[in-house]
Amino acid sequence: MTDQDIYDRLREHLHNLPVGFPSTESGVELRLLRQLFTEEEAEMACHLTPFAATASEIAEKTGQDPKEVESFLDQMSAKGLIFDSRKNDPPTYRANWFIVGIFEYQINRMTKEFAEDFDQFMEDGLRDELTSYDTHQLRVVPVNKAVNATKKVASYDDARELIKQQSKISVQNCICRQKKDIQGEPCSRHQEREICLSFSSGAHYYLEHGWGREITQDEALKLLDFAEEKGLVVSPGNAQKTFAMCLCCGDCCEFLGTLKKIPKPSSLVDNSYFAQVDEELCSGCETCLDRCQMDAITIVEEISTIDLDRCIGCGLCVTTCPEEALSLQLKAEDELVVPPANVNELYMKIGNERLQRHSS
Numbered sequence: 435m436t437d438q439d440i441y442d443r444l445r446e447h448l449h450n451l452p453v454g455f456p457s458t459e460s461g462v463e464l465r466l467l468r469q470l471f472t473e474e475e476a477e478m479a480c481h482l483t484p485f486a487a488t489a490s491e492i493a494e495k496t497g498q499d500p501k502e503v504e505s506f507l508d509q510m511s512a513k514g515l516i517f518d519s520r521k522n523d524p525p526t527y528r529a530n531w532f533i534v535g536i537f538e539y540q541i542n543r544m545t546k547e548f549a550e551d552f553d554q555f556m557e558d559g560l561r562d563e564l565t566s567y568d569t570h571q572l573r574v575v576p577v578n579k580a581v582n583a584t585k586k587v588a589s590y591d592d593a594r595e596l597i598k599q600q601s602k603i604s605v606q607n608c609i610c611r612q613k614k615d616i617q618g619e620p621c622s623r624h625q626e627r628e629i630c631l632s633f634s635s636g637a638h639y640y641l642e643h644g645w646g647r648e649i650t651q652d653e654a655l656k657l658l659d660f661a662e663e664k665g666l667v668v669s670p671g672n673a674q675k676t677f678a679m680c681l682c683c684g685d686c687c688e689f690l691g692t693l694k695k696i697p698k699p700s701s702l703v704d705n706s707y708f709a710q711v712d713e714e715l716c717s718g719c720e721t722c723l724d725r726c727q728m729d730a731i732t733i734v735e736e737i738s739t740i741d742l743d744r745c746i747g748c749g750l751c752v753t754t755c756p757e758e759a760l761s762l763q764l765k766a767e768d769e770l771v772v773p774p775a776n777v778n779e780l781y782m783k784i785g786n787e788r789l790q791r792h793s794s
Contacts, residue, residue, distance in 0.1 A: 441467045444476040451484060452785035453531040453571070458558040466551050470536065475510050478503075479529065482516055484781065486526035512643055514539025519635055520642065531781075533564065533688075534571055534671075534678070538609050538630075541645045549613045561692055565702050566791075569783045572680065572689055573672040573704040573773060577662045580749025580762050581707070590674045590773050591706050597631075597654045597679070604637035605657065606630050606646030610686045623683045624664045629657060631679040657681065665725045667748045672704055675776045684727040698743040699728050704771045707747035707762040711738045715759035722751035722760060 441464050448455035457463060471479060481495045489504035496503060507527045511518040514536055519526050530536045537552065564571075575591045589595045597603070607627045614620060615627075628647075631654055632640050640646035661668060661681040667690060670679040684690045693699035700708075709730070718736030730744035731751060738751075738759070752760045764770075774780040 438464075440473050440476045441471075443480055444471065447480045447529075448532060451529055451531045452781040452788070453533060453535070454563045454788060455532050456559040456563045458555065460554065460558050462551050462554045462558055463560075466548065466555060469545070469548050469551070470513070470540075471515060474506075475513075475515060478506060478510065479515060482527060482529040484529055484785070486519060486528045488524050488526055490524070492527065513543070514541075514643075517639060518642075519638070521635070521638070533560075537688075539645070541607050541609055541612065544609065544612050544616055546616050549617050552613070556688070556692070561695075565692065565696065567784055567787060569774075569780070569787055570672050570702065570704050571780070571784070572669045574746045574748050575668050575670060575705070576707050576747060576749035576762055577668060577753055578658070579662065580752035588706070590670075590676070593658055593668045593670065593679065594655060596670055596676055597651055597658070599675075600633045600637075600651065600654075602634055602637045603649050603651065603654050604632045604640040604646035605649050605654070606632065606640050608680075608686070610682075610688050614686045621683060621686045623666070623685060624660075626660070626664075629661075629666075629681050631657065631681075633677055633679075634675075636677045662750075662753060665727070665750050667727050667746070667750065671777060671780070672773045673775065673777050673780045674773050677777045682727075690727055693746065694728055699730075699746055700743055703746050704773065705747035706765055706770055707749065708742055708745050708765060709740050709747065709749070709751055710761055710763045711740055712759045712761070713737050715757045717757050717759070719756060721754055721756060725750040725754055 444467055445455060445457060445463055455463060481492055489507055490500040493500040493503040507516065510516045515530060517528050517530050575593050578594055581587055605628055608630045611621050611627050632646065641648055666681040666683050668679065669682050669689060670676040680689065682690045684694050693702060696702065716737050718733050720733060722731050722738055728744045728746055730741045732739050747762065749762050752762055774783055
């Protein structure tokens with residue numbers, strides 16, 4: 435088997451996981467795989483599935499010694515190429531998809547070559563792949579001060595409540611900001627890099643590999659306050675029992691950057707709210723313009739006007755309006771999307787959706 439055959443097979447294997455990894459005319463996806471995986475790692479990765487398996491079970495597929503397989507899998511996990519769990523003995527291993535997964539786990543391993551190839555991959559096919567799903571990996575929840583206290587807010591739309599549900603929390607550097615730093619385009623909104631949160635098994639994974647540090651619920655809640663102050667969008671994983679929470683800006687974040695480049699960002703994000711202007715109160719002061727990450731607000735005849743096709747319901751414009759002319763409104767009941775119960779259900783739903791689309 436040639437080098438090309440191995441990476442082609444790995445590319446196809448990754449594409450068959452719940453989140454796709456498309457081929458491109460430029461072949462940039464294969465360049466990325468060669469930067470990430472040795473030939474031996476590429477071969478091993480093809481034996482892993484989205485379902486957890488022990489080293490002994492994987493060794494049965496490869497015909498190798500289970501102890502040697504376990505050691506090799508541990509090395510791959512330490513590079514963010516696969517996901518391991520050590521909650522039970524023996525540990526288990528499963529495949530990582532590229533996003534959210536392998537890319538995010540390249541903290542402190544990012545290179546300029548990888549960053550540039552990643553950008554090209556987004557342009558050549560990955561962005562189209564990621565935006566083709568009806569089920570989304572992340573959702574947007576409003577900053578808490580933007581939601582009237584008298585309104586009933588579902589727990590999955592309440593960032594503070596989501597954090598209070600967690601028993602294990604890690605915080606780590608934002609891979610998107612690291613990438614921009616390496617490319618000489620540092621974030622213009624703030625200098626903090628340690629701002630991404632992971633929960634439960636995701637937190638364990640980051641902590642076990644030394645990529646993050648454990649924090650308390652109170653520390654995580656203070657990060658939410660920081661996000662509101664700096665105008666960052668709160669984007670948790672799209673599950674009721676969420677696995678992560680990103681605090682994003684349109685300058686750096688791949689998620690928001692992707693949304694920002696399309697005509698109707700609201701169609702590609704799950705959220706429950708939209709912003710509304712009281713024209714009688716609005717003074718046209720333009721305070722809201724910088725806070726909006728989606729360029730959804732324009733000033734027309736000295737009144738703020740919101741493009742609902744672009745509004746993602748983050749509420750950042752609401753909290754700093756000096757005239758209190760902006761508010762968040764709950765979507766109509768038939769427009770509300772209840773997120774999957776947990777991360778497994780989320781990716782099963784995405785995978786089934788892709789399978790049905792490709793078989794039709």
